[in-house]
Amino acid sequence: FLDLDRFKAVNDTLGHDAGDTLLIEVAARLLAISGPVHLVTRLGGDEFVVLCYGLRQEAVVHLVEQMRQAIMTPFEIMGRSCHISASIGIVLAKQAGGLNLVRAADMAMYSAKQAGGNRGVMYESALFDKAAQQFAIEADMRDALREGDQFVLLYQPLFRLGAGRSVLAGFEALLRWRHPVRGWLSPALFIPVAEESELILPLGEWVMEQALRQGRAFHAASPGAGLVMNVNVSALQLTQAGFCSGLAGVIEAEGLDAGQLCLEITESMLTGAGASTVLAEARELGVQVAIDDFGIGYSSLSYLRRLPVDVVKLDRSFLEDVGGGSSGEAFVVAVIALAHAAGKPVVFEGIETQDQKDIARRAGADMVQGFFFAPPLSANAALELVRS
Ligand code: C2E
Ligand code: CA
Ligand code: CA
Ligand code: CA
Incomplete structure (x- = not known):
């Protein structure tokens, strides 16, 4: 789960058209990360789901850092430079699907946001480990x-x-x-x-x-x-x-x-x-x-x-x-x-x-x-x- 941190401010100052353009640019940058990113979908608002296959745990850390950098690099929207960041919730599972997985990713994203944003949190509660x-x-x-x-x-x-x-x-x-x-x-x-x-x-x-x-x-x-x-x-x-x-x-x-x-x-x-x-x-x-x-x-x-x-x-x-x-x-x-x-x-x-x-x-x-x-x-x- 990826949620933009200061999107609302950007949207409010630059207007909806700029906001929409920014969201498309974000998706494009995420998809441009070469390798394991298989699917980027917007859930609504400024929330995205990114699905990646065939990753090892070590590779996830690297991937999240790539995503973070991709979003932090300023966007040029309608001649203005936008600085945003993202809160990223990560879960690992062998079988994507199932409500627990989605819920856990959402919770992980929420704790990334709580911790101040611009970071990834891998959800590791015993509960989720067990479910996973x-x-x-x-x-x-x-x-x-x-x-x-x-x-x-x-x-x-x-x-x-x-x-x-x-x-x-x-x-x-x-x-x-x-x-x-x-x-x-x-x-x-x-x-x-x-x-x-x-x-x-x-x-x-x-x-x-x-x-x-x-x-x-x-x-x-x-x-x-x-x-x-x-x-x-x-x-x-x-x-x-x-x-x-x-x-x-x-x-x-x-x-x-x-x-x-x-x-x-x-x-x-x-x-x-x-x-x-x-x-x-x-x-x-x-x-x-x-x-x-x-x-x-x-x-x-x-x-x-x-x-x-x-x-x-x-x-x-x-x-x-x-x-x-x-x-x-x-x-x-x-x-x-x-x-x-x-x-x-x-x-x-x-x-x-x-x-x-x-x-x-x-x-x-x-x-x-x-x-x-x-x-x-x-x-x-x-x-x-x-x-x-
Ligand atoms: P185990 O082979 O590790 O099996 C553990 C449990 O898994 C079994 O406990 C059984 O409830 C279940 N189980 C195994 N195969 C099946 C199966 O095909 N279907 C289903 N539904 N359940 C299965 P249980 O029945 O009490 O089996 C005795 C356990 O005690 C076995 O463990 C056996 O390897 C172990 N054991 C045998 N001799 C000793 C011993 O001297 N000391 C200790 N500590 N354990 C022993
Ligand atoms: Ca947001
Ligand atoms: Ca038995
Ligand atoms: Ca027995």
Whole structure:
């Protein structure tokens, strides 16, 4: 956003015709800046929007200085010399468009004006950074979904604790994004954006298909093992009309037993009535359902029995409690006993040490998952584990 600082004074002293000529001259000078300036439009009054593509942050500083100089150089209008300056608000975004971007540029321009004008201000509030980052992630995610090879699933093994050696029980599919510029991205960063933009729907479909196909390969490598594939599902996916019929279709197409698929959902998703109905429908297909990160909301202990789930996954924050001493361990023992009383086997997540494994065993956990046993593995590494 670019706004002229003393335009009104010029307009008033020289008249409207001179003012109009000056505005055209300003636009012409801005467009004459060679390089990245792609579009100069007048918004009205003495406000301009300048769009530039393909700029790095360092180059923006240089560009703004060029603009400032271009406007400060006196204009010759009708034989008179006019001295004006500009207040420039700058925002960086990967995807131009969206109300936030325009608003942020306007606010940045306003602070340039407040600071006395004749300067550029790059808007950098945490709020805008976040909005800009979301725009960027969202735009890149659309590309990634089109390209198809940027998303990757890793598979973290789940083991059944037995009297002797723990036995491989299945895997949890965990999504990674190999971003062409930013490198490997964690789902914690992009899943929330995917949910907000509803891109989680095509992405979730891709995950489901890919995970079931891989589950089929694991099954083929070790047919008797009854390996289960756990897939994380977002609230938006679950409440989408036709979720279950779509699921049935993928299961059929990938040739897996419904019982070999386990949907991981979180407690917060169960608060709406809709989700419970869908889960009941999924379970009718034979699909298993696990409640993920259990224990973050303690209230659920009371209705554990009524939850439409087959498996309980204890959040790793329980392990922090255990570190605090014996009362923590007693608490974990009680929670697991409660789950068992409700007829649900328990997976203890995030086991990182031998100590924690011992605690999980003592407390009666049925299954374990965590870096101590194995990190999330590539499909090939996971297949090797299945074969061993
Ligand atoms: P989650 O479902 O609770 O997944 C477990 C997370 O714990 C994974 O993080 C895993 O890599 C990590 N983890 C495993 N073992 C250990 C351990 O011993 N110590 C510690 N500190 N962490 C461990 P990741 O892969 O970064 O995934 C983060 C979250 O993103 C997941 O949490 C899940 O909620 C979500 N997510 C991942 N993939 C998908 C997906 O395909 N769809 C959806 N909707 N969400 C996904
Ligand atoms: Ca003005
Ligand atoms: Ca999970
Ligand atoms: Ca979890």
